[in-house]
Amino acid sequence: MPNRPRKNASDSLESLTRKSKTQKKKEALSLQELGERLVKMPPEQLDDIGLPGEIYEAVQFAKTIKSHGAYRRQMQYIGALMRKIDTVPIVEALNNIEQGYYKRTLTFKEIENWRDELLAGNEELIDEILIKCPDADRIKIAQLVQTALKEKEHNNPPRASRVLFRYLRDIRSEQSGP
Structure with missing residues (x-):
């Protein structure tokens, strides 16, 4: 052996x-x-x-x-x-970028939902929006909704609907801004 x-x-x-x-x-x-x-x-x-x-x-x-x-x-x-x-800093940077993208997507979907609900006639949603975004103007939101509904009724292009979306996006971004 x-x-x-x-x-x-x-x-x-x-x-x-x-x-x-x-x-x-x-x-x-x-x-x-x-x-x-x-x-x-x-x-x-x-x-x-x-x-x-x-x-x-x-x-x-x-x-x-x-x-x-x-x-x-x-x-x-x-x-x-x-x-x-060392890949740890690269992984952390990637995760931060992807999480930011995910948050932006969720915010976009929330704003889209708000617009669709408002155009469907959910007036109580204005109160919820004002709670989340205190700088929002109730009268302006109501006017934009009415204009968008009139456009829809007359089969016009959804210009006012886009303006409503932009307004909601702007007040939402101001609320969650820096």
């Missing part, structure tokens, strides 16, 4: 801290997915993140690739570049 080297305490500690092949693959895949999120971003938001030069260029190049195989390889390359840097 050959003599095997004995394992000592430092060898067992090393084996505990070493990552398995599966764990390494999962991390590589998550970095590729992070790269995909970066590729899908508009250029002005991408500039705000402050990516290292090589990764920024790789992401910009990936946006121009049409071939599926080449795109996949580029994503793997971006993942490999990401393994060399």
